[in-house]
Amino acid sequence: MSHKLQIGEMQSSYLTDKDIWSCFNYIFSPKSKNSTTYKFVLIKSIIENLYNVNASLELSYDQLFSSFAKIYWNLVIHHDLNQINMIGKKSExxxxxxxxxxxxxxxxxxxxxKLSSELQLHIISKVKKRCKLNVMGAIYGDTNGTIYDFDNKKEFVKLNGSFYSFMQRFQRVLTYLTNYHLALFLEKFNEKGDTTKLLLKVENVSKRSSLDQFYSVLESFYNGKCFYCGKAIKKKDGVHVDHFIPWSFVQADQLWNLVLSCSSCNLSKSDKLADTDYLHALIDRNDHFLTISSFQLREDMQVYTANKLQQLYQYSIDNGYTDIWIPNKRIN
Ligand SMILES: [Zn+2]
Known part of the structure; x- marks a missing residue:
């Protein structure tokens, strides 16, 4: 199957877990043509956008390739790593x-x-144009067209329902697997680049350097109080933007998953899930957000549903986030 396909329709609707594991085994095997890191970065981008799909499990190319461009930029520019299997050459x-x-x-x-938003958009648009031709059809071909539909004209990908559920259920292990294979590839084809602690770099390559833009959105809502303990946050304490479902699992920053917390709650919660009381409080807060017109226009809020957050909470537990955290003292 050609990787230059323009439209790929799904070949089968129901896939067993065994079918999907064999797709991943193929993608990560030497049988699959991996002359560049494109496929690994595409899988990372899908994982990062797993909860940004709409009710029909569709994801726009703008969303998908903004993750792709960010990951690629951080690998190529920030970490100076070559992305092709020929030393001295470069991927497109x-x-x-x-x-x-x-x-x-x-x-x-x-x-x-940290780039200006104008420049980010310019880069995303160029990356999208290139990847439409080379990347979407590649994994589609490797999996015999089973895991997603894509349309290069309408610029969206639609995930197969069984594949989507599989990604949710095995999200953590798939993240590990993809990072491992990406790091392995980079180690093999980078002689002079900065190859120290590659796996750590790959694991954190999607991470934003700052959540300030979310702070300014959340600030007025919290009135200087911590979402968890309710205490007024002192200046010296500093306000933290906290991922309610830990970032290490969700690998993304969406307003509906972010709260403001004091540093002691943020540090003691760390990589754990908060008790279900807080899940309910967050659902209530998000319901409130959806009544605010400026929030209704946000891409992340447009695909948010309480059910999605509840699912994400449950899948976090299923993926091993079983330590449930509560704050030391709660004021209200
Ligand atoms: Zn607190």
Missing amino acids: VQHILLEAQAKQQIPNTLVFD
Whole structure:
């Protein structure tokens, strides 16, 4: 099957877990053509957007490739890592990013989310245009067209229902597996690049350097109080933007999963799930957010449902987040 396909329709509607494991085994095996890191980065981008799909399990290319561009930029520019299996050559997306960097004279230290929003959009649009041709059809071909539909004209991908449920149920192990294979590839094809602690870099490559933009949105709502313990947050304490479902699991930043917390709650909660009381409080807060017109326009809020958050909470437990946390003292 050609990887230059423009439209791919799903070949079967129901897939067993065994079918889907064999797809992943194939993608990660030497039988699959992995001359670049595209497939690994695409899987990471799908994982990152798992809860950004609409009710029909569709995801826009803009969302998918903004994750892709961010991950790629951080690998290529920030970590100076080659993405193709030929030393001395570069993948096409690598060229796009290096050109943008040279043109604007951007230092290597800048991670993607520190670029101006105008430049981010410009890069995302170029990356999307290139990946439409080379990337969407590749995994589609590897899996015999079973795990998603895609349409390069309408610019969306629609995930197969069984595949979606599989990704939710095995999200953590799939994240590990993808990061491992990406790090392995990078180690093999980077002689001079910064290959120390590769796995750690790959694990954190999606992470935003700052959640300030969310802080300014949440600030007025919390009135300076911690979501968990209810205490007024002192200045010296600092306000933390906390991922209610831990970032290490969700790998994404959506307003409906973010709260403001004091530093002691944030640090003691760390990578754990908060008690279900807080889940309900967050659902109530999000219901309130949906009544505010400026929030209704946000992409992340448009695909939010209470059911989605409840599912995510349950899947976190199923994926091993079984330590349930409560704050030391609660004021209200
Ligand atoms: Zn607190």
